[in-house]
Amino acid sequence: NAGVMQNPRHLVRRRGQEARLRCSPMKGHSHVYWYRQLPEEGLKFMVYLQKENIIDESGMPKERFSAEFPKEGPSILRIQQVVRGDSAAYFCASSPTGYYNEQFFGPGTRLTVL
Amino acid sequence: SQQGEEDPQALSIQEGENATMNCSYKTSINNLQWYRQNSGRGLVHLILIRSNEREKHSGRLRVTLDTSKKSSSLLITASRAADTASYFCATDADSGGGADGLTFGKGTHLIIQP
Numbered sequence: 001n002a003g004v005m006q007n008p009r010h011l012v013r014r015r016g017q018e019a020r021l022r023c024s025p026m027k028g029h030s031h032v033y034w035y036r037q038l039p040e041e042g043l044k045f046m047v048y049l050q051k052e053n054i055i056d057e058s059g060m061p062k063e064r065f066s067a068e069f070p071k072e073g074p075s076i077l078r079i080q081q082v083v084r085g086d087s088a089a090y091f092c093a094s095s096p097t098g099y100y101n102e103q104f105f106g107p108g109t110r111l112t113v114l
Numbered sequence: 115s116q117q118g119e120e121d122p123q124a125l126s127i128q129e130g131e132n133a134t135m136n137c138s139y140k141t142s143i144n145n146l147q148w149y150r151q152n153s154g155r156g157l158v159h160l161i162l163i164r165s166n167e168r169e170k171h172s173g174r175l176r177v178t179l180d181t182s183k184k185s186s187s188l189l190i191t192a193s194r195a196a197d198t199a200s201y202f203c204a205t206d207a208d209s210g211g212g213a214d215g216l217t218f219g220k221g222t223h224l225i226i227q228p
Contacts, residue, residue: 033215033216035215035216035218040220041220042202042218042219042220042221043157043202043204043216043218044218045215045216045217045218046215047215048215056215058215059215091156091157093157093216102147102159102162103147103159103216104159105149105156105157105158105159106156107155107156108155108156
């Protein structure tokens with residue numbers, strides 16, 4: 001039973017480009033969460049999605065960031081017109097049910113903006 | 115202080131000794147989880163304790179929860195070099211049902227000296 005998969009593991013972008021981060025949840029999990037971790041910091045919640053629905057995006061920056069979890073395929077976190085401050089590790093987690101959730105994390109995508 | 119704040123920030127002990135880390139939080143919670151993160155890697159789920167539980171064990175791990183003091187502790191007994199990592203507590207706020215993103219502290223960096 002494969003764990004949460006994220007790709008790419010490392011992503012380098014120049015300022016102004018777009019970054020697309022993918023997350024495939026564990027088999028049987030329909031709840032996906034995205035977090036961002038700055039160096040020497042804990043994780044900050046960004047967005048919570050179920051299939052085809054955004055449930056909570058209270059941690060998502062209002063501009064340039066978007067997320068989706070389509071009926072088929074992985075969840076995508078999209079960052080448009082990246083800036084140096086977007087450089088961070090982005091982690092995806094999944095859980096089988098939403099309530100009393102035990103979240104399982106992927107290995108993360110490390111985004112570097114030059 | 116922010117929700118899910120760990121102390122100490124760093125802890126260095128000798129192999130074989132016990133390590134205790136603490137976590138404090140502010141709001142009512144459904145559950146509290148502890149995670150381990152090795153340098154540059156993803157998070158590994160260690161243990162989840164629900165708000166109506168006071169103590170939980172898993173192998174060499176012992177977690178306590180005191181909801182009246184809004185605090186939790188993680189005890190690792192008979193520490194090993196492989197336990198060297200950052201440890202985070204994460205809370206799932208009691209927002210009236212349904213899932214929420216977890217709120218993480220900044221972590222305790224544990225170093226086990228051989």
